[in-house]
Amino acid sequence: MKIGIFDSGIGGLTVLRLARGKLPDADFLYYADVDNVPYGEKAGDEVRALTFSAARFLVGRGAEAVVLACNTATSAAAASLRETLSVPVVGMEPAVKKALDEHPGGRVLVAATPFTCRGDKLRHLIRQVGGEGLVDTLPLPGLVILAERCDFSPDSVDPYLRGELRRFDLSRYAALVLGCTHFLYFKDAFRRSLPGNVRIVDGNDGTVNQLLRVVGPVSGGGGSVEFFDSGRPAAEESLQRTRRLLSRLDELEKAE
Secondary structure: OEEEEEEOOOOOHHHHHHHHHHOOOOEEEEEEOOOOOOOOOOOHHHHHHHHHHHHHHHHHOOOOEEEEOOHHHHHHHHHHHHHHOOOOEEOOOOOHHHHHHHOOOOEEEEEEOHHHHHOHHHHHHHHHOOOOOOEEEEEOHHHHHHHHOOOOOHHHHHHHHHHHHOOOOHHHEEEEEEOOHHHHHHHHHHHHHOOOOOEEEEOHHHHHHHHHHHHOOOOOOOOOEEEEEOOEEOOHHHHHHHHHHHHHHHHHHHHO
8 A cells, every 4th residue: 555645845754754663564655845845934825736736646656545744734735635635635733632631721832833823723623622721822934944954953943942932931831732743853952942841742643543544454565665855756865864864753762
């Protein structure tokens, strides 16, 4: 079985890594829209058009399910894609419910792209899970840019992150939700910048578990991955970068 995973850039590698671990016999196609990243400050119509283009490319390459490993793309296009494509579409959403369930009555801060923060989908989610009055949002477009540059240096990341977080009295919060897959590369920086009372939560497990429910058991595949950059087979330089990023995720996991 072939599964297509799409993101505006490198963020979706965090989902790919987890999905491969849980579906070792599946074959994967990974599409990074490197020509158009970042998505977080684009207009909705543009994000929808780019997402549709990527999803159709993946289906054309044989994908039997498509994962939108991008909260922005999910917010803009998931509903209409499900009405259009002939294969299942699995999206991402900030793990607000998980954070509230694990910290009843606690305040939650959602860090995401500007598009996700201002979108109706997130507001609806917050209402749906009973988070009104408990959930605040924090757009962090600078983190996406730093991630795409593969700049994880504390000298670059920490001043930006601490400057943005300074707007909130973090002693009042129980959890911070990483509402953009790019942000998972900065878990170490978030830990340096957050007080010990704030737990970091992300939605990758929920997305991959939903994928498992959708596709069911997968066996007999080769466990291969093909990488594409905006529809082009990824060049060796891009593949080397991908290997470095996956190694960083391994290191971050070991540090947890």
